[in-house]
Amino acid sequence: MKFFAVFIILVSMLHAQEMKNLIAKNVKPAYEKGTRAYDGRPGKNYVQNFTDYKINAEFNPVTGVLNGNIKIDYKNNFPDTLKEIVIRLYQDAFKKGNARDFQINPADVHDGVKISRLAVAGKEVNTNPDSGYVNRYGTLMVIPVKQGIAGGSSLKLEIDWQVQIPQKSTVRMGKYGDYNYFIAYWYPQVAVYDDIDGWDKISHTFQQEFYNGFANFDVTLTLPDDYMMWATGVFQNPGERLTSKYLERFEAAFKSDSVVKIITSEDLASKDYLKNSGSNKWHFKAEYVPDFAFGVSNGYLWDGVGLTVDKKTGRRAFIQAAYNPLSEDFYTVCGISYKAIRYFSEDMPGVPYPYPTMTVFNGGGGMEFPMMVNDGSVDTWASAVGLTSHEIAHTYFPFYMGINEVKYAWMDEGFAVMLPVKFQTENAENNFPGERTAKNYSASAGNETEVPPIYPSYVLNGYSYRVASYLRPGTAYLMLEDYLGRESFRAAMQEYIRRWNGKHPIPYDFFYTFNDYLGEDLTWFFKPWFFERGAPDLAITEVRKEKDMTVVRIENHGVMPLPIKLKVYDASGKVIVTKEEKASVWKDGYQFVEIELDKSVGLNAVSYRIDDPNIPDITPGNNKWEKR
Template identity: 45%
Template sequence: MKKLFALCLIGLSFYPIYAQKTTELPMPPEFAKAITKGTRTTNGFPGKNYWQNHSDYQIKASLDPATRILKGTETIVYYNQSPDELTQLVLRLYPDIFKRGFQDDGSQGIAEADKNETGVLLSKVLLNGKPAKTQRKGTNLFLPLAQNLLPNSQITLEIDWQYTLPKTTHIREGTYFNTSFMVAYWYPQMAVYDDIDGWDELDYTGQQEFYNDFSNFDVEITMPNSHLVWATGVWQNPDEILKTEISDRYRKALNSDEVIKIVTKEDHKKGILTLGKENNTFRYKAANVPDFAFSASDTYLWDMASVVVDDSTKRRTVVGAVYHPSSRDFREVTSYARQCLNYFSHTLPGVPFPYPSLTVFNGDGGMEFPMMVNDGSFGDEQAAEVTAHEIAHTYFPFYMGINERKYAWMDEGFAQFLPNDMEFFINERTFKPQQDNAEWFIGFISRANDAPLMMPSYKLSSDVYTISAYIRPSQAYAG
């Protein structure tokens, strides 16, 4: 932890390094106010009065592969650990980005066919068992409170909802090969209330990513018996779902240093991989994580292994790859992922990988979630690089709780820098990521659209965002 914290302090020091010629370091007034309150400091440490809110989620959801309709019901217990009386609650309805007429930032190219009239359809919203007043604006849901939520108290929300997963648009989630799915940004989620900005009311417009409380999840996902489900957390009931021979391989892989093929082409040829029920309910639990995502497929292959991430306790993390049979580069991804966890845990940053499992799903692009990764198939040349980058995000932003909506450079820059030496190690080809980054940076710096590092990420777009979030900070981390 000391090594990781040192890196955080290095990152926080970039701004004052360039401001040493001034007599006083400029400071946003909201941050100065937090210092006065004792929740923040100027040295990167939390203040003596620092606090965070959190939630407990219980979610039951079903996904119909034919219609792509996801239906869910959730109970959220929200804990107000702040010293403030809250007059409202704010939740995020991410799929409202697909609602016709919503002004996204254009960065993701939403297909017209994926737009709809309703976005997230809410059929029930209760606060402490009573119907709630609701106000929707952009991708946020506002719930005014009849009585203020007092400090050190809690409130229970019950929400029923549904929406249709996009068919052709892939904004970190989507439908692949018609019957395989990566499902993210999918449930009504509590927004963050913090000591700097109060409620985070920024709309989700397609580019900005994570800023979430650390919360606990107990999730049940029901699908037809043709599909398997992989998700954030620890799978609670594999023996209730998998056929015996598949279950035996799964159990063996939990403690195996060698990659074990859990589901093969031959298994698919034989037919159903699960026991004889018409539908299966997969249950996953995750503690103290900022988000929950899941994937599902009826055609993908599945490899698994594990690796010791903590020498003192011998704790292992299970790693796996779930991929389309045509994605030849994914045959090595479980091995790459295993080596990533070993390197990150024991070399740089030298902090044991914090989660019990990690699954790399073969979808599109490159996107991280707690214990889940959504990666496209890029061929052997980039498989190691993309795998390493997305797994590195486990530390930044997930482990450190970074506000990526405002300061994407803190986690994207770290994830761009951290795997450099390791990528050489796991891939023998000629690969020069740091040199490539430097050449790109040199060609961009000091131009008219070169933005300061501390410019809020939600204000940036296109190449300006890429340079500010990825390239510039990775060069600074590399020294």
């Protein structure tokens, strides 16, 4: 017994050292500098920068041209003196000659974002490419700062710009129908400067998603007289834009616990919901969010409802849907969103929805933004429940948690797959998202194009990206929940969110937080699921009789530690016994497990199976043993 205890201690020490050995070379200095810590908490020297944006813009839905002025106040909280500032011009992804992962309509290719004026610290600078002062490449604009931005100081920028919103291509945003738009990635945005890579200078090429710093936004947008706007943040001037009848509905919706139809089909015909003030300006503010997006339309319906998301404080959120009258599924989306946000706030992850609003806009596809979702219409109730809840789940990951999706897409997409599984299952008949995720992952696992999630997302493409970002991590989180139990998993998730919300966690912060909070080194689980090539593959290789028992031998032919859920059937197909082992049965490197059953089981048994559809397996044919 003493030897066994010493062995267990040694194995635990090896696992702990093993996680340190898995830390990438470029990440290790962060631990040495004290910006990250081995217990998973932000290090004592952790800091991040912050930006205030004040934007005045005008959008013409007929031409798709947006003109704007942006004032940027960038605060450097690092001790480093920054000799340059990096600006993202995401719409340069449509610029002639730039690299793209997706095909776009040739009609949407343009000459790039037009910068007509740039002032740095109050001094106008030459943005002409021939001047050599500003360096533009890919979707970046790098501006030298001769005096530097010292630690603890700020830099003010002012930019006048014009951008052409794509009319044919709808990559996460664009034009839907004749005059409806969802507009994102539209303003000059300061790139992230962090403790791992310094300035994020990875150009956007469509496949990978985004990495944004936290900021405050004060946005005023001028639209044609008959247009409405829904956006990130809180609507500041509803009394200036809405006539009294609709202002009353708007205010009532926030107070109501059931969906209020703010604008109906009949209202669209009357066109009496907007004031004719001579200037159709819409004003929104958002605090401490990583991005700002908006939708506009001159013919959308509008539903709203309030929800108490934090019962301790009584804080409420305003949940909305803006949609095409022809989109039949969207008439229920506001209600689905209400239930989803309540689920996320109270069940999984059980963290109160962190923002004051959420609007699901009926555009196309499925894409998340802070307090906004751009979703297309779907054909089934289950699809509406799944799409809506998945995109709203992104509120926590990446936005509330500041995830770097460019490098670690699995840290947000995997959770957006896993967190709503119970909600999706319970709110749509014959809907089994956990089984579907396991099945889809199994179909690709182990192929040469299937790589571990830890590979930087920006080096992946096509289905390799999807499996590494969605299917494998989504399955891994479900398997981790199965091992820990829902309560322990939820508690660890809440601790992870508590530690890292409003910051920028990296994979090791997640791993170390779970280890630290749970008091258990889970490297045996994290390493194969997130770092190693391999596949899930259990097999029943033998059933034999020994003295007064029946022994079932189960081998792990793959890499992943999986739970065992053995069912034994009699000739009528009835389950006569069930035996389960947690995934930890493989933690010490064992290649097989033998499960002992009472001898009487073997007398009536005709079939032994480990074919639980929620557990992935690349060769399901060897998951059963039939009595011969």
